[in-house]
């Protein structure tokens with residue numbers, strides 16, 4: 419079998435998935451995990467309480483270095499984590515996950531629209547393990563944010579086809595079908611008027627083009643209509659930077675499906691990355707995170723201490739893993755009704 423992906427023999431494997439190991443929505447984990455979110459403008463991290471999705475530490479943010487090469491970004495991640503550690507907020511041995519702005523296959527970025535192309539095909543997971551001293555699951559940033567919204571936020575309990583869009587520096591998408599993620603959808607790159615949609619209607623594009631909210635929402639409605647024509651979602655959740663400005667465009671939004679703002683805002687990407695990282699460690703996915711390596715921890719004793727605390731940290735509570743909790747169907751009477759903040763259309 420010939421793979422179009424000449425650089426990656428893994429891509430030619432038959433009957434296996436190269437996607438990151440992502441839990442089904444409803445999989446419950448206990449304990450804490452470290453979530454890292456690398457965006458086009460900021461690198462953010464925090465410790466996350468897995469049962470609630472709440473942040474258990476301060477959210478530390480630094481600017482994304484430019485150019486955002488793997489080395490520079492991972493150094494920034496190291497600096498952000500160093501601040502958490504210095505504040506005494508980062509327990510040893512936590513599982514970790516990191517959202518990256520591109521398609522992630524077998525721990526590597528396969529696209530790099532909003533990050534330096536130096537990331538392409540480099541093993542992000544190996545590099546992070548090497549430089550940071552512990553294993554980190556890599557996944558798409560919008561998939562991470564979507565997972566958190568579905569688990570802890572606006573999509574909690576929603577069955578059917580749910581589309582989460584993160585509209586900020588770029589446009590990211592996460593598609594869920596009855597609680598299962600279809601990974602690496604890249605709906606920000608749909609064509610619009612001969613251009614890549616995110617270069618016209620992302621939050622950053624709106625600012626760059628000096629377009630008013632009124633004009634932006636007109637164009638964005640066109641984008642949403644196209645997405646709906648292909649996917650027919652039952653619910654759309656709008657996240658990312660523009661969702662903070664929801665009040666400025668809510669009344670002008672036009673969609674067939676109910677559209678609601680994301681609930682977790684700044685912390686969605688962090689919480690979802692943490693959850694996926696903890697899950698990958700549990701199921702021993704190929705990209706399973708680990709504690710600090712003995713090299714970075716400085717001694718074997720430190721490493722085994724880390725491993726010990728790790729095993730106690732992110733246990734599945736009610737063994738929903740594998741079986742996976744079924745997403746709740748809303749009661750029939752409420753299923754068709756639009757949420758209070760639903761839009762016209």
Ligand code: BGC
Nearest residue numbers: 519520521531560588589590
């Ligand atoms: C990337 C997506 C990413 C989105 C938001 C897009 O340019 O292609 O993978 O999710 O930006 O960061």
